[in-house]
Amino acid sequence: MIDEKGRLFGKINVVDLLVVLVIVIAAAVLGVKFLGPDSTVSVSHKTTHVTYQVLVESVRPEVYENVKSFVDAGDATLMASGEMLDGQVVAVEAQPHTDTATVTTNGDAIVLYTDKNLLDLTFTIECNVVNPITTEIGTQEVRIGKSHIVKTDRFEMATGTIIACEWDDGAEA
Numbered sequence: 681m682i683d684e685k686g687r688l689f690g691k692i693n694v695v696d697l698l699v700v701l702v703i704v705i706a707a708a709v710l711g712v713k714f715l716g717p718d719s720t721v722s723v724s725h726k727t728t729h730v731t732y733q734v735l736v737e738s739v740r741p742e743v744y745e746n747v748k749s750f751v752d753a754g755d756a757t758l759m760a761s762g763e764m765l766d767g768q769v770v771a772v773e774a775q776p777h778t779d780t781a782t783v784t785t786n787g788d789a790i791v792l793y794t795d796k797n798l799l800d801l802t803f804t805i806e807c808n809v810v811n812p813i814t815t816e817i818g819t820q821e822v823r824i825g826k827s828h829i830v831k832t833d834r835f836e837m838a839t840g841t842i843i844a845c846e847w848d849d850g851a852e853a
Contacts, residue, residue, distance in 0.1 A: 727766070727808035729848035730815060734803045734828050734840035737777060744774050744799050750834045758807065759833050760818025767807025767817050769832060774799040803830050803840070812847060 750756050756769035777798040783790045807817045815822040820829065824845050830837040 727810055728812040728815075729806065730809055730812075730817075730822060730845065731804065731806050731848075732822050732845040733843050734805065734830050734837075735843045736801045736803065736830065736837045736840040738779070738798045738839075739774075739777075739801050739837070741774075741797055741799055744772070744801060747801070747835050747837070748772050748774075750832070755834060756832045758805070758817060759831055760820070763818070764833070765807065765818050767805060769803050769830065770806050771804040773802045773804075775802070776800075801837070802843070803837070805830070815845075815847075 751769050751772045754768075758765040758767035758769070776796075777800045779798075807822075809815050809817055809822070820826075822828070822842060822845055824842050826842050828840040828842050830840050
């Protein structure tokens with residue numbers, strides 16, 4: 681059965697056969713461990729609904745008008761890394777941006793205004809997250825006070841800060 685070159689039936693090397701058998705056995709053991717009935721790997725599709733608000737300051741009015749048109753049309757699904765996410769920008773509101781500097785000289789104050797036409801936008805976003813502990817949507821964690829990029833396939837606002845967050849289980853931060 682084994683010839684002078686160590687081949688089984690003159691075709692298969694015994695060492696190669698042992699290596700193949702070890703790989704097949706290892707794959708079977710790992711398959712049973714991770715995919716078997718007592719597996720600790722769970723495929724849970726339960727999600728937690730999260731609503732949060734992001735403040736983006738100093739935005740030009742024409743940017744706001746374009747963003748608002750997408751949001752009002754329901755065309756503001758969140759995305760990250762080229763993938764659409766389970767989240768949507770549901771509203772955007774604008775307030776005039778007030779950014780002033782005060783200079784005081786001998787009791788008189790001079791107030792200097794920056795560009796008066798800029799707006800502060802507040803985005804309301806609803807999403808479903810798999811893990812309510814980390815509250816990640818895409819690659820970003822949702823936490824009050826964190827910087828946040830509001831990104832859809834139509835627009836991106838990179839300088840936001842999360843100012844409010846509410847989880848559907850009644851927990852609020």
